[in-house]
Amino acid sequence: MNPNPLPHLQLELDKLKACIHCGICLPACPTYKVTGSEAESPRGRLYLMKKLLEGQLAPEAVKPHLDQCLACHGCETVCPSGVQYGKLLLSTREDMAQQDTSGLRAFKRLIFSQVLPNHGLLVLGGQLLRLYQRSGLQKMVRQLGLLNIAPSLAHQEGLLPEIPARKALRAGAGFGDPTGETVALLTGCVMDIFYNPVHWDTIEVLAANGYWVVIPEQGCCGALAHHAGETDITRQLAEALVEKTLKVNPQWIVVNSAGCGSSMKEYGHLLATNSLIAEKAALFSERLVDVMELLAKKPLAPFKNYAMHETVTYHAACHLYHVQKVKQEPMQLLAQIPGVTLVPLTQMEACCGSAGIFNVEHPELSGEILDVKMEHLQTACHQGGASTVITGNPGCMLQLEKGIQDSHLPMQVRHPVSILAQAYRSPQSTTPLNPKRTPQ
Template identity: 40%
Template sequence: MTSAFRGPDAPDVEEIRKCVHCGICLPTCPTYRVLGEEMDSPRGRIYLMRAAAEGRVELSETFRRHLDLCLGCRACETACPSGVRFGSLLEATRAQLRRHGPPPKHRLLEAFAFSLFPEPARLGAALAAFRLYRASGLRALVRAIGVLRLAPTLAAMDALLDEVPRAGPLPELVPARGRVRGRAGLLTGCVQRQLYPQVNRDTARLLAIAGYEVVIPTGQGCCGALELHAGLVDAYSARARTLAASFPSDLDFVVTNAAGCGSAMKEYGNRLPELAPFAGRVRDVIEVLAGAELPLGRLDLTVTYHDACHLAHGQRVRQEPRELLRRIPGLKLVELGDSDLCCGSAGVYNLLEPGIADELLELKIARIAETGARLVAAANPGCLLQIASGCRQRGLDVTLVHPVELLARAVDAHTS
């Protein structure tokens, strides 16, 4: 029978066959937990891929829907004893589906999201408009009328944002302090630079204190992660090449503080072998700081930590953030139940599938409430936005922070 997949970049059949259908991954899969359907589990999705590869099913709308509902969180990869690289199978399968066009259900919304989020200048203009919408009282009026109830996606977008900071420029070079350990490039990210500019400032400052000269190229663009996860591999490849070219080639590390970006950048070499050397230098800021000495003062805080999927599952960085936070004198770290269960953000999943995303957010907020912590640390802007929005909506008095913000506060406490 002829495979339903076409071309040289079809999903790897050998990888598909590594799945032994044991089902160990099922309890870790967020969509299986919410929907309870085999075909919305990793095993079910791999079964569909295998059936398509063997020509037993077409890439029908039903097939597409089960794949679209996957968050791409890769919790199944962490759980899988056979080492199935589900993330790469998912990306390849979505690229095949793209040959038949975008998902019909989300055609317009997706076009809007992809023209906005990977374009920092456009995103900045849109956020300036949002600031006006909020400050003018129009937002309060729209909410009071309840008109957003008719458009769940618009309601989800509205709920995500609250106060939007003004993002100022960063210097192109931050000199190392003390003994020089090396040179690090900093990825400023698209959402990170617009919505969490203090995270980039703190990252640059901490790297400098750790002994790195920090290079921040002004012309850097998007890493392409959103497009990769949607199967838009040509757009992803173009962005990856442009981004890599915007950094000097003599850096020891290219540092990110956004888990989704870091995961995609570390895997550039899988599709683009010429970018393997660049990919090999990519590190999350937490990995770099874990090996550095930082002057940390006392912070009497109780904090819990949420594992961003693309840091915990995509990059396998789980202990380092916990160890770093525990190094802060006075800080009490309380473990979060289901800490590595996706919060529902997953790129633009919370906008495309607000129902499932909200059920996952509900679970996350319940676990956070159980800890009693008033601070939640998470190392990805999407998680920070999503969880902060969930806490606001449910009246939970909790503040979301990136771990580098706590480390920067502790450094300030040491010097003051």
């Protein structure tokens, strides 16, 4: 007898049956909005999962449509029936991944298990990219159109932000008030290479608000492997991260990357059957918060900078808004900054098309979804006067920077904690202050 090829999806059968086919989710689905195809809608994808489970459709017929799903969870937010689409998608992807014997899957597993967790290698890659940009080579390559012979490479190169000088955060360092609540700051991979100054801004804001910020030994959180259904790799990475982080005995575990945060909040569930670590994993997820979520828990410390004049708009990262349900907090915090005016962004909670590595794997569809977001940003900029778009996820930051660059929009992209950090500096300071470094 053949073993069930869809064991995880089979376990979620009740969740699948909860769909009443009403179609309310369709207008909330970015892939449906740009393709108009039922198979690229939440309802259509749930139907495909059902037919797959019943053996009426082969995995090859279903996979392309599930691959084109952003896993943005926008459909869950509007579903009147409470269908847990994200869990169903993940279970199906996990089952399908296990049946996939292709070289592409093997390559992705290598990246997830060997490259992303190797922080030294990522730092080296970041330094080489910075050299490529600052030496003038990037300008020359772009002017001569050298990458146009490989359009996908040209697209990926176009996603690169200006790589900042990286100031390393060493494990064991502590910042702020040692008598305050202990916060373990997780620095991640993409965030630390592409947006390292955001970590220093995070430390500065948390320290200004009385927290003792420590940098634990850490590693990759496994979020990208998780989204791809490679759960065994995620479990291994999660176990190591839980053990290392809890060693500093934090009251809070803070992350400033929405995609990583949403995966780490699942660790309790992911490791629940491993009796050796289940309790610790549950504790880890309980204490895991996005930096905006933590800052919104009590009144902010007084600001120092009353000379700011910024009109901003806010794009809600899917993994913060739809998955972690951190919806209003970032805007409530931004609204408290003197001199900062927040103008609305139409459909702020709609995905920008970044979605982990979706923009690398599906550049065309991702670009079409980004175009919709850019139309709304144009309005916020030209009619609302916004010169900055704020978002709390590195993937969204990369994607929006690309959209802004391509459409020559006079806007910049910033993380919400960076705006707060600016408000905690004296108006005279031209460069970010480093928090006072206190040995542990």
